Amino acid sequence: MTTFDFLSGRRPATLAARAMIATSHPLATSAGLAVLTEGGNAVDAAIAASAVQAVVDPLMTGIGGDCFVLYAPRGGVVRALNGSGRAPAAATVEALQAAGLTSEIPQTSPHAVTVPGAVSAWCRLHADLGSLPLVRLFQDAIGYARDGYPVTPRVARDWAEAASLIGADPDAAAVFLPDARAPAAGARHAQPLLADRLAEIATHGAASFYQGPTAASMVAHLRGLGGLHTTDDFAEATEGAEWVTPISAGYRGFDIHQCPPNGQGLAALLILKIIEGFDMAALSPADRLHVQAEATKLAYHHRDALLGDPEHCRDLTETLLSDRTIQALRARIDMARALPPALWDEPEHKDTIYLCVVDAQGNAVSFINSIFHGFGSGRLDPATGVLFQSRGASFRLVPGHPNAIGPRKRPMHTIIPGMVTQGGRIVMPFGVMGGQYQAAGHAAFLSAVIDRGLDLQQAMDEPRVFATDGILQVEPTLPDDICADLAGRGHKIKRLTGPMGGAQAIRVDAATGMLEGGSDSRKDGMALGF
Numbered sequence: 065m066t067t068f069d070f071l072s073g074r075r076p077a078t079l080a081a082r083a084m085i086a087t088s089h090p091l092a093t094s095a096g097l098a099v100l101t102e103g104g105n106a107v108d109a110a111i112a113a114s115a116v117q118a119v120v121d122p123l124m125t126g127i128g129g130d131c132f133v134l135y136a137p138r139g140g141v142v143r144a145l146n147g148s149g150r151a152p153a154a155a156t157v158e159a160l161q162a163a164g165l166t167s168e169i170p171q172t173s174p175h176a177v178t179v180p181g182a183v184s185a186w187c188r189l190h191a192d193l194g195s196l197p198l199v200r201l202f203q204d205a206i207g208y209a210r211d212g213y214p215v216t217p218r219v220a221r222d223w224a225e226a227a228s229l230i231g232a233d234p235d236a237a238a239v240f241l242p243d244a245r246a247p248a249a250g251a252r253h254a255q256p257l258l259a260d261r262l263a264e265i266a267t268h269g270a271a272s273f274y275q276g277p278t279a280a281s282m283v284a285h286l287r288g289l290g291g292l293h294t295t296d297d298f299a300e301a302t303e304g305a306e307w308v309t310p311i312s313a314g315y316r317g318f319d320i321h322q323c324p325p326n327g328q329g330l331a332a333l334l335i336l337k338i339i340e341g342f343d344m345a346a347l348s349p350a351d352r353l354h355v356q357a358e359a360t361k362l363a364y365h366h367r368d369a370l371l372g373d374p375e376h377c378r379d380l381t382e383t384l385l386s387d388r389t390i391q392a393l394r395a396r397i398d399m400a401r402a403l404p405p406a407l408w409d410e411p412e413h414k415d416t417i418y419l420c421v422v423d424a425q426g427n428a429v430s431f432i433n434s435i436f437h438g439f440g441s442g443r444l445d446p447a448t449g450v451l452f453q454s455r456g457a458s459f460r461l462v463p464g465h466p467n468a469i470g471p472r473k474r475p476m477h478t479i480i481p482g483m484v485t486q487g488g489r490i491v492m493p494f495g496v497m498g499g500q501y502q503a504a505g506h507a508a509f510l511s512a513v514i515d516r517g518l519d520l521q522q523a524m525d526e527p528r529v530f531a532t533d534g535i536l537q538v539e540p541t542l543p544d545d546i547c548a549d550l551a552g553r554g555h556k557i558k559r560l561t562g563p564m565g566g567a568q569a570i571r572v573d574a575a576t577g578m579l580e581g582g583s584d585s586r587k588d589g590m591a592l593g594f
Contacts, residue, residue: 074521074522074525074585075521075585076521077519077520077521077522077580077581077582077591078580078581078582078583078590078591078592078593079578079579079580079581079593080578080579080581080592080593080594081577081578081579081593081594082424082579082593082594083100083421083422083423083424083579083593083594084421084422084570084579084581084591084592084593085097085100085109085110085113085419085420085421085570085581085591085592085593086419086420086421086568086569086570086581086582086583086589086590086591086592087113087117087417087418087419087568087583087589087590088117088121088124088417088418088419088497088566088568088583088584088587088588088589089116089117089120089121089216089219089417089587089588089589090216090588090589090590091116091117091120091204091208091213092113092114092116092117092120092121092417092419092589093113093583093589093590093591093592094592095112095113095115095116095204095205096109096110096112096113096116096419096421097109097592097593097594098112098204099112099196099200099201100421100423100424100593100594101594102196103195103196104195104196104201104423105193105194105195105423105425105427106135106421106422106423106427106428106429107135107189107190107193107194107195107421107427107429108190108194108195108196108201109421109423109429110133110189110419110420110421110429110431111186111189111190111194111198111201112200112201112202112203112204112205113419113421113431114131114182114186114417114419114431114433115186115201115202115204115205115262116204116205116208117417117419117433118182118205118258118262118433119205119208119209119213119255119258119262120208120213120215120216120219121219121417122240122255122439122451123219123222123223123226123438123439124222124416124417124434124435124438124497125182125416125417125433125434125435126182126258126435126440126450126451126453127180127182127183127258127261127262127265127273127450128180128182128435128440128450128451128452128453129180129181129182129433129434129435129436129440129453129455130147130148130149130178130180130181130182130185130433130434130435130453130455130477130479131145131147131148131181131182131185131186131305131431131432131433131434132144132145132146132147132148132185132323132327132431132432132477132479132480132481133145133147133185133189133429133430133431133432133481134310134321134322134323134429134430134431134481134482134483134493135189135193135427135428135429135430136321136427136428136429136430136483136485136490136493137427138425138426138427138428138490139426139488139489142310142312142321142483142485143307143310144307144308144309144310144321144323144324145185145188145189145305145306145307145308146181146185146305146306146307146308146323146324146326146327146474147181147182147184147185147186147188147304147305148178148181148326148327148455148474148475148477149178149179149180149181149301149304149453149455149474150178150179150181150297150300150301150304150472150473150474151178151179151456151459151469151470151471151472151473151474151475152179152291152292152293152294152297152471152472153294153296153297153471153472154292154294154471155175155292155456155469155470155471155473156469156470156471157461157462157463157468157469157470159292160175160461160469161461163175163290165461166461167461168457168461169456169457169459169461169469170457171229171437171441171442171454171457172229172232172233172441172442172443172454173290173441173456173457174286174287174289174290174291174292174293174441174443175290175291175292175456175469176441176454176455176456176457177286177291177293177441177443177452177453177454177455177456178453178455178456178474178475179274179293179297179298179300179301179304180301180450180452180453181301181304181305182433183265183270183273183274184270184274184301184302184303184304184305185305186265186270187265187269187270187305188270188303188305188306189305192307198265198266198269199266199267201266202262202263202265202266205262206259206262206263206266207259208254209254209255209256209258209259209262210254210256210259211254212252212253212254213252213253213254214250214251214252215247215248215249215250215251215252215253216249216588217249217588218586218587218588219249219588220246220247220248220249220250220251221249222438223240223246223247224246225438226246226438226439227241227245227246229438229439229442230246230439230442232442233442233443233444235443235444235445235446236439236442236443236444236451238446239255239257239444239449239451240439240444255449256449257447257448257449258449258450260449261273261278261448261449261450264278270302270303271302274298274299274301274302275295275298275299275302278448278450279295279298279299280295281445281447281448282298282445282448282450282452283295283297283298285443285445285446285447286443286445286452289443297472300472308323308324308374309324310322310323310324310483311323311324311329311330311333311381311385312333313333313336313337313385315336315337315340315510315514316340316514316515317486318484318485318486318491318514319484319485319486320332320333320336320482320483320484320510321482321483321484321485322480322481322482322506323480323481324374324381325371325372325373325374325377325380325381325476326371326372326373326374326474326475326476326477327476327477327478327479327480328367328371328476328477328478328480328502328503329480329482329503329506330367330371330380330381330384330385331363331364331366331367331371331503331504332363332480332482332502332503332504332506332507333385334359334362334363334366334367334384334385334390334393335356335359335360335363335503335504335506335507336506336507336510336511337385337390338359338362338363338390338393338394338397339355339356339359339507339511341390341394342355344511344515344516345515345516345517349546350546350549350550351399352511353529353546353550354399354402354550354553354555355397355399356504356507356508356511356529357402357529357531357536357550357555358396358397358398358402358403358531359393359397359507360503360504360507360530360531360532361403361404361405361531362393362396362397362405362406363503363504364405364500364503364504364531364532365405365406366384367476367503370384370466371466371467371476372465372466372467372468372473372474372475372476373466373467373470373473373474373475374474375473376466376467376473377466400553401553401554402536402553402554402555403554416432416433416434416436416478416479416497416498416499416502417432417433417434417497418431418432418479418481418495418496418497418566418567418568419431419432419495419568420481420493420494420495420568420569420570421493421570422490422493422570422572422579426490426572426577428483428490428493428570428572429493430481430482430483430493430494430495431481431495432479432480432481432495432497433479434453434455434478434479435451435452435453435454435455436453436454436455436457436458436478436499437454437457437499439451440452440453440454441453441454442454455475455477456469456475458475458476458477458478459473459475459476478499478500478502478503479502480495480502480503480506481493481495482494482495482496482506482510484510486574489572489574490572491571491572491574492513492569492570492571492572493569493570494506494509494510494567494568494569494570495567495568495569496509496565496566496567497565497566497567497584497587498564498565498566499565500530500532501528501530501532501564501565502565504530504531505528505530505565505567508526508528509523509524509567509569512526513571519580519582520569520570520571520580520581520582521582521583521585523582524567524569524582524583524584524585525584525585527539527541527542527543528563528564528565529542529550530564531555534556535556535557535558536550536555536556536557536558537558537560537564538550538557538558538559538560539559539560539563539564540559540560540561540562542559547559563586564586565584565586566584566586566587566589567582567583567584568581568582568583568584568589568591569581569582570582570591579593581593
């Protein structure tokens with residue numbers, strides 16, 4: 065419960081009776097809310113908000129990125145939309161090795177740029193489920209891109225930190241470093257070429273992006289950087305977004321839904337099933353964080369070894385979520401000490417926006433859009449104004465690996481929308497941003513809400529930890545005594561200098577239908593409704 069102690073600085077959860085949207089940027093929230101008040105549905109509001117955020121939060125998202133969606137109609141079956149892009153047809157491990165890449169694909173390499181999937185996803189979602197014209201839904205985004213928008217404080221902070229990346233590409237620097245520096249909070253920034261692209265998509269659909277002059281320009285620019293992209297690669301992506309069946313797992317009487325691989329939602333479910341065997345509500349804070357860290361290490365170890373394009377990791381969900389696997393992994397957690405992770409049967413083998421909406425009809429959307437790293441690849445086509453993502457950096461250069469780069473393959477994705485239901489009833493669309501942290505963040509957030517009864521804002525505002533690469537990253541707000549306890553168990557503690565990730569969620573009260581929304585205090589956004 066919020067005490068309204070002025071020293072805490074903590075915001076309360078938002079309540080509304082009919083409809084609500086929660087995003088990580090105030091202009092995106094206001095755009096989506098306006099659509100809802102005009103009678104638009106949850107899909108309409110999500111598209112409008114995402115389009116705005118593609119303009120006003122260019123570090124995190126854009127039309128040069130990818131998208132995943134979970135859609136839950138009131139009383140219906142949850143559906144998943146995979147809007148992630150594919151590698152060029154000419155992309156192979158051998159081709160990249162011949163180009164001099166041997167261990168990994170650098171963020172700024174043209175080979176890190178997969179064909180963007182977001183525009184295909186937005187247009188597919190709108191065609192199948194939208195109600196208002198796309199021209200209306202892009203209205204605010206086009207206006208902000210053409211006439212300018214105020215840079216918010218958190219965006220300004222992250223922008224300044226990424227200035228060196230942007231400065232390395234003259235075309236990107238011309239757009240994102242006006243006056244040779246990152247805009248300060250409150251400065252006005254515009255992207256008129258992006259306004260043109262959005263206007264084209266609103267009028268002519270996805271084909272205007274993936275075919276014709278815009279696609280030809282993007283391909284020419286990427287090939288000029290050494291990329292393997294062709295106009296055929298882009299043309300095939302026009303209708304590349306596809307509806308797929310979500311994966312799910314039970315957690316203490318609730319059903320947790322995720323998009324299937326190539327997303328890492330499976331890792332979130334794996335963490336939840338492992339920690340379900342512990343009384344998380346009764347554990348001390350240090351014990352609870354230790355369990356979460358150990359479960360995270362196990363889940364991510366499996367993710368990195370086994371997960372990739374769905375065509376290359378069939379039956380993985382059923383295998384990893386089986387009782388046999390979960391019991392074996394859970395038994396490896398030692399409460400007294402941190403252990404290295406291991407695969408259950410020992411085989412040998414970053415930046416995002418999230419938003420969610422519940423409309424007046426009771427439909428829910430969980431929506432995530434990303435260019436991966438901050439400012440993606442840092443590469444921008446000067447003729448179209450499109451900033452390209454860096455999702456191909458997730459590919460492996462290991463022949464035979466499920467996530468090895470290959471022709472038209474989708475890479476493993478960190479971005480994952482979430483949805484909670486119970487008995488077929490929508491309980492909560494939710495999501496946690498933060499690159500690799502997202503699966504761990506899903507599990508920690510849900511455990512805080514379900515196991516300990518925290519309200520959404522309380523659960524989001526708790527100090528975060530993340531076990532990755534042999535280190536336990538902890539936010540600055542985690543108390544010293546808990547850090548000392550975890551270090552005593554063998555965790556290598558690294559205190560971060562800033563916040564980790566962000567989150568949004570909307571919970572539907574089963575008895576009253578009242579909506580409770582939360583938007584992470586680490587970001588600029590908010591949850592609003594009516």
